[in-house]
Amino acid sequence: MGIAGLLPALRSIQKTRHLSEFKGQTIAVDAYVWLHKGVYACATELAIGKPTHKYVDYAMHRVRLLRHYGVEPYVVFDGGPLPAKRGTESERKKRRDENLARGKALVAQGRHSQARDCFIKCIDVTPEMAYQLIKALRPENVQYIVAPYEADAQLAYLERKGLVSAILTEDSDLLVFGCKNVLFKLDHVANTVCHISRTDFGSVTSTAMDSSSINLHGWNDTQFRAMAILSGCDYLPSIPGIGLKTANNLMRKWKTAEAVIRAVTLEGKKNVPNGYLQQYNLADRCFRFQRVYDPLEGKLVHLHDVAGEWDEESDIYVGE
Template identity: 70%
Template sequence: MGISGLLPLLKDIQETRPLSDFAGQTLAVDAYVWLHRGTYSCAYELATGKRTNKYVDYAMHRVRLLRHYNIEPYIVFDGGPLPAKKGTESERKARRDENIARANALAAQGKHSQAREYYVKCIDVTPQMAYQFIKALRAECVPYVVAPYEADAQLAYLERTGVVDGIITEDSDLLVFGCKTVLFKLDVAASTVTRVSRADFASITSGSSSGISLVGWSDVQFRAMAILSGCDYLPSIPGIGLKTAWSLLRKHKTVENVVRALNLEGKKKVPHKYLEAFRMAEKVFLYQRVYDPTQQRLVYLTEVPPHEILNNETEEYVGT
């Protein structure tokens, strides 16, 4: 979920802030993050078809916590499957099927504590579960939206258009979508969050704990680094993580030059048609379709410039 290793790379600019600092603001929330965490306490019931609403209670407790601090939550749900994530979703389903088989086998042997670990891993938040949360939100007049596709793009759009002031999530992809204020690690007991601000990226210098520098780096360069290291829309070139991607882009400037250099060097195998796949992944981060609550219609996350022509394949890839 998200870009592997990205948050540790940004450790030096992470700030733990009390929720009271955000009083008077509207914060968007990735609904499925809370729902998924909420399933931990009732994984066995969900996996075995027993009725439970504990996951809704978990999420609503956090909604009420935000309101206690005069923060207006704006809940965002995932919508339909995005074609660009077909490979990722298939892998996740295979892992869930494997984990439920292990859990059932352990439960049959009476090893219930071990079985629970695998039940937790196999739970998938369903639209039916999301709807139970929606009913609870309606009852307390909490604003929400179901994205046409990915919640990430919808969250980014709400912040970009000023509907919300920041985003609560556990997914580092939001930073790649260009979000300015992303809040991680909501601690209910301490009433704190960990803030990462896009404005602080320039504070990451070569002397930072990460060993890289983002001074002068644009959103385009940051996004290219993240995609090169591997994301939900494109597996990485084997052997290339974030630091290697940063180093290669710093040296060769563009992704085209990086791929050309890797092919000439011959030490890392670049997948067939990698550049084409990279450009498609980049378009998903830029032009994925989202819902505009003001106009009440679907729009692109970023307006497509006149020189950019999206063919039928690309249109489907970013969400029809």
């Protein structure tokens, strides 16, 4: 979930802010982040089919926490499966099924503590669970929207259109989508969040003391997005041996993703999959042109207006 190593690499620009600092603002919330965290408290019940409402209670507690400090939540839910993530979702389902079987076997052996650890790993948030949260949001007049596909792109669109001033999530992908103000690590005890502002990217520089640090000085959004995709994302695994730091170094040297891929291929030290450049371009289009719902116009639109060549494969890949 997100770009591996990105948030630690941006540690220098992360600021802890109290929720009261956002009073009077509307903040978009990734609903599935709260639902996934909420299932931790009732993983065993969900795995064995026992009715529970704890995951809804978890999310609603945070809705009320935001409102207590004058912050209005705008809750965004995932929609249908995105064609671009078929491979990722298939692998995740396989791991969930394996953990469910392992957990049931441990229960049969009376090893309930170990079984719960497996159940936590196997539980997936279902549309029915999302609907239970929606039913709780309605009586309290909390704004919500179900994205046609991924919540990430929908969250980015709401900020881009000025309907919200920030995004509350745990997914670093929101930075790759171009969001300007992203909030992480909601602390319901200290009532704080970790704020990353896109305007601070230019001050992120690598240091000899931190081998995992990256340098974003002078970069534009295209270069940042290219680094993230090359390092491996939900839409495209990385070339083996290329993580965030290496992707950053390669982009600083060769300037464009196409030049990086060509250079790595010619060097011959890393196994570049066949058709990798084509798959890279499709992943890039997912971050730029994924379909979202415009609540003002009441219709599906692209996250950004489509530019350049466009074909049927791209159209399907970013959501029909």
